[in-house]
Amino acid sequence: MIRFTMKDGGIIDVELDAQAAPITVENFLKLVDQKFYDGLTFHRVIPGFMIQGGCPQGTGMGGPGWQIKGEFRANGVANPIKHVRGVISMARAMDPNSAGSQFFIMHQDAPHLDGQYAAFGHVVSGMDVVDRIAAVPT
Numbered sequence: 001m002i003r004f005t006m007k008d009g010g011i012i013d014v015e016l017d018a019q020a021a022p023i024t025v026e027n028f029l030k031l032v033d034q035k036f037y038d039g040l041t042f043h044r045v046i047p048g049f050m051i052q053g054g055c056p057q058g059t060g061m062g063g064p065g066w067q068i069k070g071e072f073r074a075n076g077v078a079n080p081i082k083h084v085r086g087v088i089s090m091a092r093a094m095d096p097n098s099a100g101s102q103f104f105i106m107h108q109d110a111p112h113l114d115g116q117y118a119a120f121g122h123v124v125s126g127m128d129v130v131d132r133i134a135a136v137p138t
Contacts, residue, residue, distance in 0.1 A: 001124070002032055006133075012105070012126030014088050020079050021071040021120035024090055024099070028120065031064060031101055047134045049110060052091055054102035060091075063100030070096040073115030081119035083110045086127055089119040107134045 004012040018025040031037060037054060044052035044060055056062040068090075071077040075096040081087060083106055091102035099118060107130060113119075123130065 010129035012129050013124050014121050015124045016121040020081050021118050023069050024071050024118045024120040027068045042133050048108050050104040050106050051133045052104040067098050067100050071118040083113040085109055086123035087119050088121045089117045105130055
C-alpha cells in the first residue's frame with residue numbers, strides 16, 4: 001500500500017498488485033523509496049477520464065532516466081487489471097516499453113485502455129480527492 005499526501009492534506013491510498021505487474025510495482029516502489037514523487041503535481045487532468053502525475057518537469061516529458069517493460073496484453077503480458085474508476089496505471093509514449101515514472105489514476109472507466117497500458121493497482125481510499133483534482137479547471 002502506498003499513500004499520496006496532497007499539499008492541502010488530501011490523502012489517496014493505493015493498493016499495488018505485484019502479481020499482475022511485478023516489474024511495474026517494483027519500479028514504482030523504488031521511486032517512492034527514493035522520494036522521486038515528493039513535491040510533484042498531477043500535471044495532466046482530464047475530467048471524466050484520468051489524472052496524471054509523476055513528471056519531474058511538470059510537462060509530461062520527464063522521467064527517472066530509465067524505462068521499464070510494459071506489462072500489458074498488447075506487449076505480451078497477461079495483466080488482468082481493467083481500467084476502471086480508481087485504477088492506477090503507467091503512462092507511456094508510443095513505445096510499449098517507454099514507461100518510467102509517470103502514472104495515471106482513472107477518474108472514470110476507460111475500457112479502451114485495457115491491454116494497452118500497465119495497470120498495477122487501485123485506490124482503496126481517497127477517490128474524493130481524485131474527484132476534487134479532476135474538478136480543478138486547467
